Amino acid sequence: MIRRTRRDPAPVASPQPQVPIVVAQVPDDPPDGVGVPYVLRFSAAWSWRLLLVLAAVYVGLRLFGLLSVVLVPVILGLLIAAIASPMVDRLTGSRLPRGLATALVVITGLVVLVTLVTVVAQQFSSGFTELRDSFDDSLVQLEKYLADLGLSRTQVRDAFDRVRDAVSAGSGGNIGGTVVSVTTTAGHLVAGLFITLFATIFLTYDGRGIWAWLVGLFPSRAQSRVIGSGERAWAVLTSYVRATVVIAAVDALGIVLVALILGLPLIVPIGVLVFLGAFIPVVGATISGIAAVAVALVSDGPVAALVMLGGVIAVQQLEGHVLQPFLMGRLVRVHPLAVVVVIAIGGLVAGIFGALIAVPLTAIINSVITYLAHERRSRLAGRAGAAGPVEPDRDSGVAVDPAVTS
Template structure:
């Protein structure tokens, strides 16, 4: 094909670009990737700065997912209004958590004295083993090390005081977070549909329908994750609790409660809390019981890792166990315990939403029936959002049909160039 011409009529050969096309393509991808990473970093910084608000709202969402079936059952069978059903479900959950903590606290209060004495005896036996065992450490050296440790603790009064002050600030943040979480949970249960309708109404008109459907599927994923994680945590707590009771260890109930709450961090939580049970067995009954308890913890972990996580959790969140482990590790590195706790549900939510927006619907059975129930309950914001989305889709189809009609083809035909 001849190149452009100059006024004299001679053809001008275009000069090749000095940068190869592959390099230009890589450069374009590179700066766009850097912009995306910068936006993600800014978002993470904002979340960290507002963690006192973000974390309670995230907890409220998970609790709302858990309590929504209870609220629906109370409305259906007890004939309670929506607000009364939401308040009743929240009070029942608080009573259950308070009961577990009270039971664990009483067991700790009753057994902590004996456990402390056994721990002191175990420490004395450890010193004796260091003196008479293979290491053959002199008694004077051990006394010097113990004295150095005591001097270090005594000279760290200022650091301990500042640490206590920071703990006091943290306790205040936790109390404020609990109040925010309870307040948000109550209103999410009562007015969740209207809040979601307002969020959908903020989206551009053409994307409201897809955002609404993606949000519905993400909500189902969060519900499946929450119920499955409770089941997995219950199995871990029961298994390790039965092992501790069989060995007649002290503080069986607190250990089981600790394992239950720790298991909400996949893989890592149950291992850490199970190691506490092993330590209690070592302090109270010696190496034999500690090894047996270690075997029980490993057996429970094998059951979780090879049965519960792949089949139950993998089906609930559609994430490979390797992906779950990497996500938990990344979350813990970025945000500590909070990041490890919310890493898997966030990854599952993002996975479901992104797949739906790219044409892969994990829950095709949901369809669009939710629109009918929402309109029947009278949510005008979402009604306008759905109507606007349908109108935009009709206009887009009409715009695509006009060029086809001008060329004498139907919208479904594929015109052939002459």
């Protein structure tokens, strides 16, 4: 019987401790914005967007300047159409064809305009001589007053002569260039009058058709918002123009009444100047009032000027506290500070025309932005309502939208 010997198990080698291998990794570039303060990132994001907006505005103003000979008469025609369209609508409502109603309103307006220009020209030609004589008398009185202050009449006359010589030298330096400039300006004026007339006729007669064509240029999903914005813009424009016409008529009537009581010359030109000045709020009324006071001062002396100044202040108070809030209401409400600022900007950019359209343009932009913001909030609220009611979670008590948890 063979006996097997028991062998001891072979020793198992213990595992050697493995040295960790460290692999050096080169870090990638940090993501944009890491390490930059939030205020700086926020300011930079707004800055380049603002620069793009300013660049677009600059390009738009440059294009407007190049095309101003055409665009200015068209915009003036739009303003006139805002007055004429309600009249045409009333005549059309009485079963009169729209073409005939448009022709009737336009012809009536032209007759009134020509009559007014004729009367102003006659009054100005007849009253200018009297005003010039009064001005000469005022200069004599001014010389006496300055002489009492220690200045001799010779010094005063020399100063007046130097001013007159400077004006004459500036106006007679380049006769040929002046003639060419006047001829070019006259040509632009005549062309602008015809463009304004045709724009008024077609905007009054077929304004809805032109607006429908413009709306059709936009994508179908945006046409409803374009239509809503256009309706509110047109409502603001018509309300502003009609209210301004009434306010201008009241201002002119008040100033003319004071001028009649004082017996001033150039009554009709003063009334027309006040009427036109009322279309530029605050600034226009101030300038026309200063002109009326100056005429009273030159023609009848300081007492008449003080009376006219009181009349101008009374008319402006009536306009600012009664007529404008009552006629324009909330639809065309622009803060007085904004009025002064936008008129100043409009005057710097586009002269008298810019000051003329600054306030209605601001009111239109404000109305359209308000409408679009309200429409967006309504649309978002409609989407939230369509998602279903908000129910509280049983476990946490936190309000959870069922559409999210399902």
